[in-house]
Amino acid sequence: xxxxxxxxxxxxxxxxxxxxxxxxxxxxxxxxxxxxxxxxxxxxxxxxxxxxxxxxxxxxxxxxxxxxxxxxxxxxxxxxxxxxxxxxxxxxxxxxxxxxxxxxxxxxxxxxxxxxxxxxxxxxxxxxxxxxxxxxxxxxxxxxxxxxxxxxxxxxxxxxxxxxxxxxxxxxxxxxxxxxxxxxxxxxxxxxxxxxxxxxxxxxxxxxxxxxxxxxxxxxxxxxxx
Amino acid sequence: xxxxxxxxxxxxxxxxxxxxxxxxxxxxxxxxxxxxxxxxxxxxxxxxxxxxxxxxxxxxxxxxxxxxxxxxxxxxxxxxxxxxxxxxxxxxxxxxxxxxxxxxxxxxxxxxxxxxxxxxxxxxxxxxxxxxxxxxxxxxxxxxxxxxxxxxxxxxxxxxxxxxxxxxxxxxxxxx
Numbered sequence: 001x002x003x004x005x006x007x008x009x010x011x012x013x014x015x016x017x018x019x020x021x022x023x024x025x026x027x028x029x030x031x032x033x034x035x036x037x038x039x040x041x042x043x044x045x046x047x048x049x050x051x052x053x054x055x056x057x058x059x060x061x062x063x064x065x066x067x068x069x070x071x072x073x074x075x076x077x078x079x080x081x082x083x084x085x086x087x088x089x090x091x092x093x094x095x096x097x098x099x100x101x102x103x104x105x106x107x108x109x110x111x112x113x114x115x116x117x118x119x120x121x122x123x124x125x126x127x128x129x130x131x132x133x134x135x136x137x138x139x140x141x142x143x144x145x146x147x148x149x150x151x152x153x154x155x156x157x158x159x160x161x162x163x164x165x166x167x168x169x170x171x172x173x174x175x176x177x178x179x180x181x182x183x184x185x186x187x188x189x190x191x192x193x194x195x196x197x198x199x200x201x202x203x204x205x206x207x208x209x210x211x212x213x214x215x216x217x218x219x220x221x222x223x224x225x226x
Numbered sequence: 227x228x229x230x231x232x233x234x235x236x237x238x239x240x241x242x243x244x245x246x247x248x249x250x251x252x253x254x255x256x257x258x259x260x261x262x263x264x265x266x267x268x269x270x271x272x273x274x275x276x277x278x279x280x281x282x283x284x285x286x287x288x289x290x291x292x293x294x295x296x297x298x299x300x301x302x303x304x305x306x307x308x309x310x311x312x313x314x315x316x317x318x319x320x321x322x323x324x325x326x327x328x329x330x331x332x333x334x335x336x337x338x339x340x341x342x343x344x345x346x347x348x349x350x351x352x353x354x355x356x357x358x359x360x361x362x363x364x365x366x367x368x369x370x371x372x373x374x375x376x377x378x379x380x381x382x383x384x385x386x387x388x389x390x391x392x393x394x395x396x397x398x399x400x401x402x
Binding site: 033042065 | 230237259307309318326354356357374382390
């Protein structure tokens with residue numbers, strides 16, 4: 001029979017482990033961004049599985065280190081050497097970006113946590129002669145990324161549906177990615193053209209990772225005829 | 227025959243007390259996940275026998291057993307999933323290449339239709355990933371500019387995964 005002392009010992013072992021409370025203190029301020037880095041990595045994997053090597057670039061030079069924005073920002077920002085990835089599939093150039101703001105069809109700007117956009121449009125927005133936020137028409141795929149230790153907040157889903165609604169009709173793939181889940185949000189995302197609920201998207205659920213990666217591969221292949 | 231000499235409530239109280247003693251903010255966020263409760267479907271018998279019973283949604287609080295599992299899920303998110311996110315990102319970035327501009331094509335213009343010519347380097351090598359802490363628009367700047375995402379050993383992550391499994395087993399009150 002397990003005693004309260006057995007339980008206390010097990011709790012102490014968990015909390016005092018190097019990946020215990022000290023890990024929480026370390027990552028707590030970047031938990032959302034670390035999740036975005038993970039989703040960005042899954043996009044790199046999708047490109048690689050299409051037989052293409054993704055190339056890491058920086059806004060002001062070679063991305064050593066590769067820096068993720070800490071807050072929504074402009075694609076042409078040179079405040080820091082923000083990283084992005086570029087790749088070419090069947091003659092068409094694309095970029096994977098994180099934390100970049102786009103101009104919605106209404107004119108309002110929106111941040112996409114992770115996205116795939118048209119390469120020429122991204123280059124045009126970084127051109128010193130024509131610095132600008134990318135138009136929604138340049139967006140191919142966009143994902144909202146939420147790390148949650150509890151149940152997802154319903155409001156996030158509603159806000160993302162509103163954002164996607166303002167991104168025009170060129171957007172081919174959208175989704176809400178989270179390590180967590182929400183049964184009502186899953187139903188809310190069911191109608192056509194609503195974001196795909198990539199819930200429980202975590203390395204602990206490899207089948208969910210495969211669904212995410214295969215969606216990207218399928219859409220890029222369809223778009224480029226690859 | 228009971229498997230444990232303690233109740234689910236005692237186990238939950240102990241866990242939250244221990245957590246609060248180490249980090250009050252963390253304990254509060256775990257408590258909030260528990261206090262969010264859950265939705266259940268309730269059935270109200272129809273007054274007319276010919277009609278179907280009415281089913282409606284009701285938000286109720288978790289039982290102590292369920293609350294323990296919610297707490298362990300929250301701990302797992304930080305102690306197991308967060309390190310895995312970083313390791314997984316590091317794996318995928320290492321398989322990408324760095325692009326070094328060649329400047330071989332002098333006629334290449336930024337913003338044009340052509341991609342800047344680059345040579346590929348460091349494919350298959352570890353890349354340093356950082357998250358900006360001081361954002362561009364931030365006025366007050368104190369502490370580190372960026373946060374370096376560091377890999378954790380697979381063994382450490384597995385130890386924590388196993389430890390959470392042990393705790394779930396120690397707080398399994400089914401069949402009592």
